[in-house]
Amino acid sequence: METNDFINLLAQDAPVRSRIGRTLALAAGVGILISGAMFFAGIGFRDDIATAIQTNRFLFKFVFTIALAATAFSLVYRIGRPGVPLKLWGWALVAAPLLLAAAVFTEMAVMPADSWSARMVGHNARFCLTFIPLLSIGPLACFLFALRQGAPERPGIAGAVAGLAASGIAATFYASNCTDDSPLFVALWYPIAIALVTLVGYIAGSKLLRW
Template structure:
């Protein structure tokens, strides 16, 4: 195709451009809704949720998971627009890990050393490593469908960030079911599950978000 043909083709394209901000918001909501429906159909919140939510350790889990979600979600749009940098704001991704490290450190200080291993291992490590990736699937798919309308300079990074936002949704849902509230458990197993999702998102982004 020569230059003149390309110009004519572009001039004939009357499709309305996608409003990426609105589309990403709708995709996030739709993905969260589907993940929520799956979660409440299969698992649901823990029986003592009303009592647990007023405790610091249980409530902290939601602070950490929602911090991950909001930071990752705030980065998605700029990552799928060519030439828009997010280098400075990417440092905000360290917020959730910093919160987990701080909480785990406090737990180590106030907990006898003999209890460290049991608190870290908990009772639901395998459950955590399974549920968070599974619940992340629907939000990731919805976000990828929208992000394909963009033109990311780094498709792998864009895919990883979308996966992190999805994992934030999934981890928030799972936290309401998980009976392990120890920061040692949360700081160990939640990040491993989220890393699995992020790595999968990175390679999926390289494959499906190229332009």
């Protein structure tokens, strides 16, 4: 049997689609619980969160991270099913970067230029690059396990998208601890941490999701 024929047969297998859908939904829930447990056991909310939550800069971090997590998971939910169109959902991934770019533009428009560098460097870069990958471990492992129940046509890409979704979950938790609220900081350090997790996801997916 040709590979394309086999993929088409799998794509027509409704029970398989249903099973992996439930498995991925469960993986997301368990991954969030693991990441949350690690977050509260390790660092928890920032001390001034009651005040911070009243500021737009603090709240925007969650707009970005939740948009990333949601759009990436929407793609993960479909990428394990052979033959399912992915192009539209792939384009949805640009929503989070576009939101962040708009926030950076707004920040630069309202803040003096001599403050940009300090806001970008911030005070918590090391913690950002440490805790986002650490908090991503549980969700990424759950997504990879769930995707093994499916048949992703491109294992490496599937793993990378799983890494994006996992890092979006992790970044959402971490954002509530991070005291650097400037979009300039978020635009520099969060993507580096997210890229690290995405790379790990790609490598792991290439090895674990082959079929």
